[in-house]
Amino acid sequence: xxxxxxxxxTFALTKQQRKExxxxxxxxxxxxxxxxxxxxxxxxxxxxPNGAGKxxxxxxxxxxxTPTSGQIFINGINALEQPQEARKHIGFLTGxxxxxxRLTPLEIIDYFADLYQVxxxxxxxxxxxxxxxxxxxxxxxxxxxxxxxxxxxxxxxCRTMIHDPSVVIFDEPTSGLDVITAENIIKLIRSCxxxxxxxxxxxxxxxxxxxxxxxxxxxxxxxLKFNDTMxxxxxxxxxNNLTEEFIRIxxxxxxxx
Amino acid sequence: xxxxxxxxxLLDTLxxxxxxxxxLVIPILVFPITLNVFMxxxxxxxxxxxxxxxxxxxxxxxxxxxTQQLENIPAALGPKKIIVFKDSASLITAIEADQIQxxxxxxxxxxxxxxxxxxxxxNWLLDASEVGRAERAELYSSSLKANAEAERLQKLGLRxxxxxxxxxxxxxCASDKKMVGxxxxxxxxxxxxxxxxxxxxxxxxxxxxxEKERGTIETLLTVPVLRWKILIGKMMxxxxxxxxxxxxxxxxxxxxxxxxxxxxxxxxxxxIHSILTPYFILSMFALLLPLVIFFAGLxxxxxxxxxxxxxxxxxxxxxxxxxxxxxxxxFFPGVALDLNTVFIPVINVVxxxxxxxxxxxxxxxxxxxxxIMCSLAFLAIAISYKQFGxxxxxxx
Numbered sequence: 001x002x003x004x005x006x007x008x009x010t011f012a013l014t015k016q017q018r019k020e021x022x023x024x025x026x027x028x029x030x031x032x033x034x035x036x037x038x039x040x041x042x043x044x045x046x047x048x049p050n051g052a053g054k055x056x057x058x059x060x061x062x063x064x065x066t067p068t069s070g071q072i073f074i075n076g077i078n079a080l081e082q083p084q085e086a087r088k089h090i091g092f093l094t095g096x097x098x099x100x101x102r103l104t105p106l107e108i109i110d111y112f113a114d115l116y117q118v119x120x121x122x123x124x125x126x127x128x129x130x131x132x133x134x135x136x137x138x139x140x141x142x143x144x145x146x147x148x149x150x151x152x153x154x155x156x157x158c159r160t161m162i163h164d165p166s167v168v169i170f171d172e173p174t175s176g177l178d179v180i181t182a183e184n185i186i187k188l189i190r191s192c193x194x195x196x197x198x199x200x201x202x203x204x205x206x207x208x209x210x211x212x213x214x215x216x217x218x219x220x221x222x223x224l225k226f227n228d229t230m231x232x233x234x235x236x237x238x239x240n241n242l243t244e245e246f247i248r249i250x251x252x253x254x255x256x257x
Numbered sequence: 258x259x260x261x262x263x264x265x266x267l268l269d270t271l272x273x274x275x276x277x278x279x280x281l282v283i284p285i286l287v288f289p290i291t292l293n294v295f296m297x298x299x300x301x302x303x304x305x306x307x308x309x310x311x312x313x314x315x316x317x318x319x320x321x322x323x324t325q326q327l328e329n330i331p332a333a334l335g336p337k338k339i340i341v342f343k344d345s346a347s348l349i350t351a352i353e354a355d356q357i358q359x360x361x362x363x364x365x366x367x368x369x370x371x372x373x374x375x376x377x378x379x380n381w382l383l384d385a386s387e388v389g390r391a392e393r394a395e396l397y398s399s400s401l402k403a404n405a406e407a408e409r410l411q412k413l414g415l416r417x418x419x420x421x422x423x424x425x426x427x428x429x430c431a432s433d434k435k436m437v438g439x440x441x442x443x444x445x446x447x448x449x450x451x452x453x454x455x456x457x458x459x460x461x462x463x464x465x466x467x468e469k470e471r472g473t474i475e476t477l478l479t480v481p482v483l484r485w486k487i488l489i490g491k492m493m494x495x496x497x498x499x500x501x502x503x504x505x506x507x508x509x510x511x512x513x514x515x516x517x518x519x520x521x522x523x524x525x526x527x528x529i530h531s532i533l534t535p536y537f538i539l540s541m542f543a544l545l546l547p548l549v550i551f552f553a554g555l556x557x558x559x560x561x562x563x564x565x566x567x568x569x570x571x572x573x574x575x576x577x578x579x580x581x582x583x584x585x586x587x588f589f590p591g592v593a594l595d596l597n598t599v600f601i602p603v604i605n606v607v608x609x610x611x612x613x614x615x616x617x618x619x620x621x622x623x624x625x626x627x628x629i630m631c632s633l634a635f636l637a638i639a640i641s642y643k644q645f646g647x648x649x650x651x652x653x
Contacts, residue, residue: 011649012649059475062475062479063479064475064478064479064648065648066648084481084482084483085481087479087480087481088481090479092475092476092479094472094475098471098472098473098476099471099473100269100471100473101471102269102272102273103265103268103269103272107265107268111261111265112476112480114258114261115258115261115262115480115481115482116480116481117481143272159476
């Protein structure tokens with residue numbers, strides 16, 4: 001389970017950034033007063049246009065960056081006070097996640113299994129299960145640099161799941177992928193839900209969200225514009241389709257949303 | 258966990274052809290190849306210079322005395338052909354046009370000066386930019402001088418020792434080892450420092466900037482491993498690469514001396530063998546290890562800060578000059594390890610290594626240099642850790 005309370009993140013702006021943004025302000029707010037919770041066995045979607053603060057939010061959940069203020073709990077563990085402990089429960093996958101081109105899939109999976117301190121028995125079982133599930137056995141010993149995008153994505157999925165995390169964070173996981181490769185991700189997200197894991201994923205594509213999510217948050221300029229179940233979103237729609245409704249909510253002044 | 262990260266990063270680094278080139282191939286081959294080529298070229302120049310027929314133009318030798326003496330010099334000392342010129346102007350023109358290689362000007366009153374037992378001044382005209390000309394002139398001069406002296410002593414009825422009442426000579430009490438240490442000792446640390454720096458460079462950029470560029474840093478930083486452990490694991494690979502590159506360069510130099518006969522002086526070889534003891538090698542590594550850690554600590558914050566491989570390379574490459582130039586201080590005579598130089602990083606290691614080779618490094622100076630470099634290495638690690646912890650640096 002993920003619980004987020006009053007999350008706030010500001011970044012210091014360099015002189016160059018101030019010039020580019022044409023502002024005198026010394027800081028920029030990426031996320032402001034965000035509170036939500038994600039339940040096990042449900043898929044929580046963070047929807048928002050580019051630059052809304054989705055990636056910053058997910059990076060804070062993954063303990064990559066520290067919030068300026070607020071609280072994050074991962075399975076009841078305070079992620080700000082015990083980030084090492086929280087990380088053991090998290091699997092983090094992004095669409096732009098790179099892999100070590102000079103290593104083989106097997107070497108990468110073993111490396112991450114070691115970093116997550118997975119026991120030898122669990123490791124072998126999970127490797128066998130994931131390699132079969134993702135049909136990876138044919139290219140386990142080839143260097144990553146020689147693999148296709150689809151094969152690389154399978155390695156990334158396997159790397160994310162090798163420690164059997166109970167909380168899985170996906171940051172625009174299908175971004176830049178073709179439909180066949182993206183399908184692997186969709187299957188993975190559904191499979192995580194079926195296994196009772198807590199799943200949060202970000203996207204700017206309404207159709208993808210509609211396909212997968214149980215709970216929805218719409219975020220714009222770092223602020224939460226909507227936070228409820230997907231069925232509630234559908235029930236309260238005032239426009240003809242989901243995309244139009246999403247745009248309407250995003251463009252609505254904060255106090256009315 | 259640090260060792261696991263180290264193992265993975267080392268494997269990744271050893272599979273990078275660019276790093277392998279700078280870490281192993283170039284350091285091992287650079288000395289055998291460059292020294293061999295240099296020696297070949299130098300020998301071929303010397304051979305061609307000594308085999309060249311020198312046309313010697315002579316002006317003013319009315320008695321044919323010097324022409325005759327030059328003719329009598331054995332051809333084994335270099336072939337020659339003597340041509341008589343009427344005046345110095347035409348001789349200079351011929352030298353400038355390289356029709357004549359050496360010109361000898363004999364004063365018009367040479368015979369008169371000889372008769373009066375005065376000093377006769379002969380002048381060689383030559384193009385000093387051409388290899389072997391000055392050496393050949395010097396060779397002929399010695400012969401002419403010896404003849405003149407013997408002739409004059411005979412006329413005076415004297416033996417050479419009668420006009421040479423005192424001979425003063427110098428006896429060098431320094432051991433050969435000390436001499437090699439002082440004269441060539443600056444070279445060894447220079448090689449080690451230059452290659453140690455270059456060896457660190459590519460792995461530092463690849464393991465930090467490269468990780469950002471490839472987008473693997475996000476994944477790595479979400480694992481339950483403390484960041485300082487990740488930093489140390491990576492840093493160990495950078496340091497190993499630097500040490501390996503420097504060791505390979507020394508090995509290449511050793512191969513050149515030992516197997517390619519580039520140092521054909523037996524005494525010098527014996528001195529080199531007596532220097533290369535396990536104690537010396539261990540002491541040298543003890544001095545150089547903290548220096549290479551210091552180098553890694555200088556490069557890593559830059560590599561963490563840089564957003565691209567090119568940016569990192571463009572900052573670190575000029576740093577190479579700043580760091581490696583001071584190591585040339587070892588080539589200067591008179592600069593010694595003292596209470597001032599012991600505190601200057603790089604220079605202190607160069608001077609300590611120089612004294613180590615000469616066998617004159619005291620334990621207190623050894624420990625001081627080691628301690629100072631360890632402190633600086635620790636400081637460099639702390640700066641690297643601070644940079645590695647900055648969100649703006651690790652995420653693009």
